[in-house]
Amino acid sequence: MNNKNKTASGKLLNLLGNNAVPIMFIIIIAFCIPISGFSSLFLLNEIMTRLSRNTFLILSLLIPIMAGMGLNFGMTLGAMAAEIALIFTSDWQIWGIPGIVLAMIMSIPISAVLGLVCGKILNAAKGREMITSYIISFFMNGVYQLVVLYMMGSIIPIVHNNIKLPRGYGVRASVDLTRIRKALDNVLSVNIGGVNIPVLTLLIIAAMCLVIVWFRRTKLGQDMRAVGQDMEVARAAGIDVEGTRIISIVISTVLAGIGMVIYLQNMGDMATYSSHSQIGMFCIAALLVGGASVDKASIGNVFLGVILFHTMFILAPSAGAKITGNEVVGEYFRVFVSYGVITVALVMYETKKRRAKAGMGAQLAAAQQEGDKR
Amino acid sequence: MSEVKEIKRTFIDGVRENLKSFGLPRLIITAFLLLMFIIAPFTGANFWVQITNVINRFSWNAVLVLAMVPMVHSGCGLNFGLPVGIIAGLLGATLSIEWGFIGPMSFVMAIVIATPFALLFGLAYGWLLNKIKGGEMMIATYVGFSVVSFFCMMWLVLPYKKPDMAWGFEGTGLRTTFPIDKYYGGVLSNFLRIQIGRLVIPTGALLFFALLALMIWAFLHTKTGTAMTAVGSNATFARAAGINVDRIRMLSVVMSTWLAAVGILVYEQGFGFVQLYNAPFNMALPAVSAILIGGATANKASITNVIIGTILFQGMVTMTPTVMNGLINLDISEVLRVVVSNGMILYALTRKTEATR
Numbered sequence: 001m002n003n004k005n006k007t008a009s010g011k012l013l014n015l016l017g018n019n020a021v022p023i024m025f026i027i028i029i030a031f032c033i034p035i036s037g038f039s040s041l042f043l044l045n046e047i048m049t050r051l052s053r054n055t056f057l058i059l060s061l062l063i064p065i066m067a068g069m070g071l072n073f074g075m076t077l078g079a080m081a082a083e084i085a086l087i088f089t090s091d092w093q094i095w096g097i098p099g100i101v102l103a104m105i106m107s108i109p110i111s112a113v114l115g116l117v118c119g120k121i122l123n124a125a126k127g128r129e130m131i132t133s134y135i136i137s138f139f140m141n142g143v144y145q146l147v148v149l150y151m152m153g154s155i156i157p158i159v160h161n162n163i164k165l166p167r168g169y170g171v172r173a174s175v176d177l178t179r180i181r182k183a184l185d186n187v188l189s190v191n192i193g194g195v196n197i198p199v200l201t202l203l204i205i206a207a208m209c210l211v212i213v214w215f216r217r218t219k220l221g222q223d224m225r226a227v228g229q230d231m232e233v234a235r236a237a238g239i240d241v242e243g244t245r246i247i248s249i250v251i252s253t254v255l256a257g258i259g260m261v262i263y264l265q266n267m268g269d270m271a272t273y274s275s276h277s278q279i280g281m282f283c284i285a286a287l288l289v290g291g292a293s294v295d296k297a298s299i300g301n302v303f304l305g306v307i308l309f310h311t312m313f314i315l316a317p318s319a320g321a322k323i324t325g326n327e328v329v330g331e332y333f334r335v336f337v338s339y340g341v342i343t344v345a346l347v348m349y350e351t352k353k354r355r356a357k358a359g360m361g362a363q364l365a366a367a368q369q370e371g372d373k374r
Numbered sequence: 375m376s377e378v379k380e381i382k383r384t385f386i387d388g389v390r391e392n393l394k395s396f397g398l399p400r401l402i403i404t405a406f407l408l409l410m411f412i413i414a415p416f417t418g419a420n421f422w423v424q425i426t427n428v429i430n431r432f433s434w435n436a437v438l439v440l441a442m443v444p445m446v447h448s449g450c451g452l453n454f455g456l457p458v459g460i461i462a463g464l465l466g467a468t469l470s471i472e473w474g475f476i477g478p479m480s481f482v483m484a485i486v487i488a489t490p491f492a493l494l495f496g497l498a499y500g501w502l503l504n505k506i507k508g509g510e511m512m513i514a515t516y517v518g519f520s521v522v523s524f525f526c527m528m529w530l531v532l533p534y535k536k537p538d539m540a541w542g543f544e545g546t547g548l549r550t551t552f553p554i555d556k557y558y559g560g561v562l563s564n565f566l567r568i569q570i571g572r573l574v575i576p577t578g579a580l581l582f583f584a585l586l587a588l589m590i591w592a593f594l595h596t597k598t599g600t601a602m603t604a605v606g607s608n609a610t611f612a613r614a615a616g617i618n619v620d621r622i623r624m625l626s627v628v629m630s631t632w633l634a635a636v637g638i639l640v641y642e643q644g645f646g647f648v649q650l651y652n653a654p655f656n657m658a659l660p661a662v663s664a665i666l667i668g669g670a671t672a673n674k675a676s677i678t679n680v681i682i683g684t685i686l687f688q689g690m691v692t693m694t695p696t697v698m699n700g701l702i703n704l705d706i707s708e709v710l711r712v713v714v715s716n717g718m719i720l721y722a723l724t725r726k727t728e729a730t731r
Contacts (some may be wrong), residue, residue, distance in 0.1 A: 087451035124724035131454075131512045134721045135716050138659070142712030150706060326547070329527050336523035343516040350513065 020348075021341060024293045025308040028337075043314065044195045050310035051303075052185060053199040053266040057259035058283045058302045059208050065297045066216070067248035068228030071284045071342075074118045074249065079276035080144045081110035085257070086264060087148070087171055087272070091158050093143050095179040095186070100265050107257035114140065115253030119246030126231070130294075130346075135259040137280060148272060171272050181268030185215035201262060208255070209299050224248055226273025228295070282357050285309060285338040294349035312337065399721050403667055403686050403714065407648045410693040417700025421573040424693060431688035433563060433579035435643035435664070438637035438657065439684045440583070441630050442665045443590055446675040447599075449606035450503055452665075452722075455514035456658040458499050458521045459634025462491035464525070467639060467648055468548065481558035481727045483637050492632040495521075504620045507609075511672075515658070522654045525562030529650050539648075549650050556593035558639070559646045563668055579644060586633065587677045593629075602626055606673050627709060663715035690714065 016023070029209050055074070064072040069075070085106035089099045118136050125132040152158050153169035165172055185198035215221045226234040235241050260279070264270050287297060289312075290305020313334050320330020414424050438456065445453045464489025475483045499517060503510050530547040534540050538556065539548050553559065565578025595601045604612040605622045613619050638657075642648050665675055668683020694707035 120722055121720060128511065131515065134512070134515065134528055134718065135719045135723065139713060139716035145709045146706065153421075164545060258451070270569060271686070284572050301379075324531060326530055329530055332523060332526040332530070336520065336527060337659045339516055339519040339523050343513065343520045346509065346516060347502065347506055350509040354505075354507070 001211060019291050021289055021344065022189075022308060024303060025289050025312060028317065029308065029311050032312070032319040036318040037322070038315070038318070039106070041194050043311070046314050047307055048195055048197060049266065050313075051306050052205070053263050054200045054283065054286065054306050054310065055205045055302060056208060056262050057210065057256060057279065057300070058287050058306060059205070060255035060259055061283060061287055062297050062299070062302070063215070063224070063248050063255075064252045065292070065295065066221070066228055067224040067245055068295065069122060069133075069245060069248060070130040070187055070294045071287075072133055072249065073130060073280050073284065074115075074122075074136050074140075075252060075256035076137035076276050076280040077114040077118055077140050077251040077285065078107070078111045078258075079260040079279050080140060081114055081263065082107040082257040083270060083272065083276060084110055084148070084259035085143075086177065086261065086270060087152065087158075087163065087175060090177065091160055091163050091173055093160070096183045099180045100261060103261045104258050107261060108254055111254040111257035112250055115250035116246060116249055118253065118317060119249035122240050122249060123245055141277065142277075145273065174272040174273055175272055175307055177264060177268050180265050182266060184262065184265050201211070201266075204262070205349045212299065213371070220247065225252075281338060281342070285341050288341050288345040293352075309338075319365050383544065388657070391400060398661060399718055400631050400667060400669060400686075403718075407686060407693065408687075410697050413701065414693065415698050417697055419696045419700060420572055424696065426574045427692045428685065428689045429580075430563070430576060430644065430691050432568055432573075432684050433576045433583065434641045435637075435661070435688055436684045437586055437640045438634060438661045439585060439664045439668075439680045440590060440677070441633035441637050442604070442661060442670070443675050443677070443680060444626040444629040444633070446665075446673060447594065447606045448602045448623045449609060449673055450623055450626060450630075451510045451514070451633075451672050452662045452719075453514060453630050454511050454658050454662060455499060455518040456630075456634050456661055457518035457654040458495050459492055459631035459689070460526050460638045460654040460657055461521050462495050462631060463488045463635035464650060464654070465491045466635060467537060467554075467642060468529075468534060468650075471539060471554070475487065476557055478558065478561045480554075481561045481643060485556065485636055488639065489632065490633040492635040493628060496628030496631035497624065499631060500624035503627055504623055518658060519655065522652070526651050528564045539690065548650055550651050550653075553647050554642060555646065558643050562640060562643050576644070579640065581600065582640065586636070587680065587700035590629075590633075591677050598622070598625070601667045659719070660687065660715055663718040666718045671725070672722055 005121055024335050057079075060075055060078065061072055064070065073305050082103065085103040088106060089103045089247075094102055118140075120132065121136060122129050135203070147156075149170045151169075151172050153164045158169075158171070163171055163175060182198075184204075185201050188199040188203075190199055192198045216225070223234070223239045223244050224247075226237065226239055231241050234244075260276070264275065267275075285306040286309035287301060288305065289309040290301035290303070290307065292298070292301035316334035316337075317327050317330035320333050321327040385472070389396055407468075411424070415421050438460075441456060441459060442453050444450070463484075466484040466486070469487045470480045470484040499514075503514065504724065506513055532548075534548050536547075539552050541547050541549055562579040562582050564577035566581070568575040568577055568676070594603065600611065601617045601624070602622050604615065605617060605619050609619050612622075638654075664683040664687035665679055666683065667686050668679035668681070670676070670679040670683065691707070691711055694710055695705055699705050
């Protein structure tokens with residue numbers, strides 16, 4: 001009886017523990033909405049914008065998690081590929097939908113090569129993929145700067161002066177994308193009760209979700225899950241572990257590239273040297289806020305995460321201003337929360353892993369004892 | 375005849391062995407730095423000024439790099455959580471100034487005030503790292519970030535009043551950067567400073583580093599220090615030998631955190647400014663890559679690694695801009711720094727021998 005009670009309360013605790021982060025966020029948001037004084041229409045509009053802007057990027061994180069490689073901080077590489085593609089399309093002055101489609105297509109080979117490199121490096125650092133992919137993103141940022149700041153215009157032809165720096169080579173700190181601004185979002189956009197809904201972007205996101213659901217059922221998807229569960233077992237089953245892991249990173253990077261094009265067409269402006277630098281952190285934080293963990297993430301987590309995280313993002317500055325009289329505090333607060341959420345998720349993952357290991361050890365010991373008795 | 379061949383072969387093997395242990399990236403960086411020194415005079419840069427710059431930068435950064443050593447020794451990996459200690463140091467710095475200490479006294483008091491914070495933060499940080507053995511580096515990174523961003527809010531909210539530090543027009547909240555000439559700017563560097571022509575040696579700062587390095591070296595040779603090394607090289611074996619692994623790891627984290635706190639104060643006295651808010655974000659990676667360039671691995675580091683690494687890294691950082699600018703009128707030093715320092719960390723992370731720890 002006692003035992004049963006324990007498991008019931010344990011289950012409840014587990015449920016709460018597993019969803020601690022989303023619950024915490026709902027509380028923060030519920031607390032901040034009345035303080036901020038925003039109208040619900042404004043909030044809904046903002047959330048819809050953020051949903052269409054960020055969701056695709058976050059979807060790119062799902063596949064490496066499936067393959068047991070944790071949170072892919074290397075998604076930044078895809079973002080850089082997209083930026084390079086957009087610099088070219090802007091220089092060639094291909095605007096509107098054709099510009100966006102071309103940028104997406106052009107980003108794919110760049111992302112794929114970067115993803116391949118990233119995957120190879122991560123295979124050499126098994127068990128520490130996250131920190132390695134995190135450092136790779138920094139490393140590649142250096143390479144990106146080398147290409148964009150020094151090679152473009154001098155080695156790689158860039159024609160237009162509004163993109164080049166006045167010194168004759170290198171790309172300006174900001175690339176104007178006004179002419180593809182919301183080109184994708186405005187196609188088929190619908191206004192329902194004052195809320196603007198970018199139907200086409202949402203359809204693309206929905207299609208991507210379906211692709212991911214389908215992908216999980218394919219042979220490759222199954223292989224990835226097997227690799228994610230146990231690399232040795234997967235290898236014994238004849239799966240090319242290294243190859244599968246590389247493919248998962250390549251897919252993730254390519255998706256991140258496409259997602260970044262969607263993101264930037266919504267923004268309508270590109271900070272050449274900083275747009276990508278924070279994107280990985282915010283996407284990962286959003287996914288974790290949605291209740292994902294390092295080894296388990298679903299499409300539901302993505303959507304819940306985008307909504308909760310970005311609502312907090314919208315609310316924090318004005319709520320901070322109202323509470324402390326200083327808007328900057330709110331801005332720092334949301335950065336703190338992003339980092340804090342990632343930290344908490346990482347800690348929970350590691351402790352769970354250790355506990356599972358210890359549990360397995362105890363089980364093994366018990367089984368051995370049983371064997372001895374017989 | 376064959377004997378000669380034999381000897382020759384072993385000699386070549388020996389060289390190869392040495393090269394291998396020295397590591398290819400380190401070789402490249404050393405060669406690069408030497409090349410820079412050779413080219414520098416041709417670009418119009420004064421050789422002694424360059425040497426002075428390198429020594430100066432070394433004296434600012436060496437203690438921060440030294441802060442890596444205890445944690446690496448106890449197997450906690452590279453201390454990406456350096457900002458935790460830096461924040462303790464910044465608390466010491468700002469409080470010491472706020473409470474009206476000036477001159478060298480403000481430096482001493484900054485260390486004294488920073489110490490309890492460093493101990494407290496170190497204990498909490500160490501406790502957390504003991505809970506998540508195996509995943510230290512990633513979590514350390516984010517713990518560092520969380521603490522830094524939390525203190526971004528605190529610098530604004532805490533009731534600092536001193537006009538030298540606070541925003542002038544509001545009177546509350548600290549400035550992002552403020553000079554400390556009146557306080558402890560240059561207290562170490564100017565102490566016993568030696569000037570020979572254009573070569574300037576900040577003796578005091580070097581002595582201070584030497585003192586701390588000696589303390590760490592001596593500590594690592596005590597019984598506890600040996601235990602720390604044992605924990606780092608094989609935790610299971612150490613436990614079997616009756617060492618309290620968690621306690622030793624905790625101690626190493628506290629030491630690293632305290633060294634980071636002192637390290638940032640030493641950095642500031644050389645630099646002449648206190649940088650708050652987002653500045654500590656970018657301080658862990660240079661220190662990590664410096665010690666790696668010096669020949670440390672994720673679970674082995676010595677004082678020599680610290681010294682060599684800091685000289686090579688800071689040498690690279692200070693030499694490249696001048697040489698590159700003089701040579702091709704193109705400053706790619708920032709890019710080079712990013713690529714080399716992160717490339718070095720990647721190299722260390724991907725080596726097989728360390729992955730199987």
